[in-house]
Amino acid sequence: MVKLSIIILTYNSSHYIKECVASIFSFYSREMEKGEFELIIFDNASSDDTIEILKNIKDDYRDVKVFRNEKNLGFAGGMNKAVLHSNGKLILFINSDTVVNDRNIIRMVNLMEMDEKIGVLGGQMLDSKGIKELSAGRFYNLMNVFLLAVGFERIANVRFSPEKNEDVDFVSGGFMMVRKDVFISVGEFDENFFMYVEDMELCFNIKKSGFKIMFYPYAKIKHHKHGSSSRSFAVVNIYKGILYFYRKHKSRRSYFMVKSLLEVKASVAIFIGIITQNDYLKQTYRRSLEVLKHESFKVGL
Structure with a gap:
């Protein structure tokens, strides 16, 4: 057995x-x-x-x-x-x-x-x-x-x-x-x-x-951490995952609060990326904002 x-x-x-x-x-x-x-x-x-x-x-x-x-x-x-x-x-x-x-x-x-x-x-x-x-x-x-x-x-x-x-x-x-x-x-x-x-x-x-x-x-x-994904890929999919988790398991109010918090974090990261000329921050968190917008579309916003 x-x-x-x-x-x-x-x-x-x-x-x-x-x-x-x-x-x-x-x-x-x-x-x-x-x-x-x-x-x-x-x-x-x-x-x-x-x-x-x-x-x-x-x-x-x-x-x-x-x-x-x-x-x-x-x-x-x-x-x-x-x-x-x-x-x-x-x-x-x-x-x-x-x-x-x-x-x-x-x-x-x-x-x-x-x-x-x-x-x-x-x-x-x-x-x-x-x-x-x-x-x-x-x-x-x-x-x-x-x-x-x-x-x-x-x-x-x-x-x-x-x-x-x-x-x-x-x-x-x-x-x-x-x-x-x-x-x-x-x-x-x-x-x-x-x-x-x-x-x-x-x-x-x-x-x-x-x-x-x-x-x-x-x-x-x-x-070894030689995984199949990049750091940017991880950030974007963690954002997507957290928001989907809240959409599936939590109240609508909690969902929108989490979405707003993640949008603030992404916007601040993009601003810092622009100021410091950090392409990683700009590209990663712009993609994260796109993901958040896509999730909003799924709930009819």
Whole structure:
């Protein structure tokens, strides 16, 4: 019986996917051989030589399941499709640009098996220097969005990494274990989130269903941060994701308050970009304002 399906989504991941897979088998080859763990790699229409590397990986590790989509479905769509091919009771989503450091994923599995009220369990991601990344967080409330808008994101403390096992609002989708039946019952990842914020929204739905979201800092993976997106892409899609989250889950009044706060932040960033001749600020936040305008159109403004 398969206990855990490890799922990796690739998109132009040729520089790091081989190391990621090798690290998994270096610590969990025994579980793979026994059929307790399985590894699924789903490619999101890569345009580099990722597919050729995946063919080589398939030759080296026969038990790896490799699937390819003809279109980039984004993180949410790609992961949802990959889950369809899984057999485990538990799913572990990990980024393709990560390296497994230990056997503590087994402890995560054991913890999920012992406490059936845990719907999601997140682990600690480390950067290439071994410094903790902020791998858990709190849902974006109006105060947090306000602090984001006025430039005090650190004070908002939306993202953090507890030192011990702790109930949290959400964990990073880059190292997230979830019960498959719960994942499916709440509607999986919402594919309206192309990338970013979908992990928070999934945890929101699972928590609303009565399950706990837990952070487990003792399982660690190294994150190279050679991801599939640019910083500008991230900012734009985080803005889009926050606004969509509020449109879907919060009151109309809260939605418009958040939209206004994000517009102020983007406008100030553009002004600073003009004054300092910073093309990144100008281009990124002009695109963010376009996204906010598009979201307004969706609600009939």
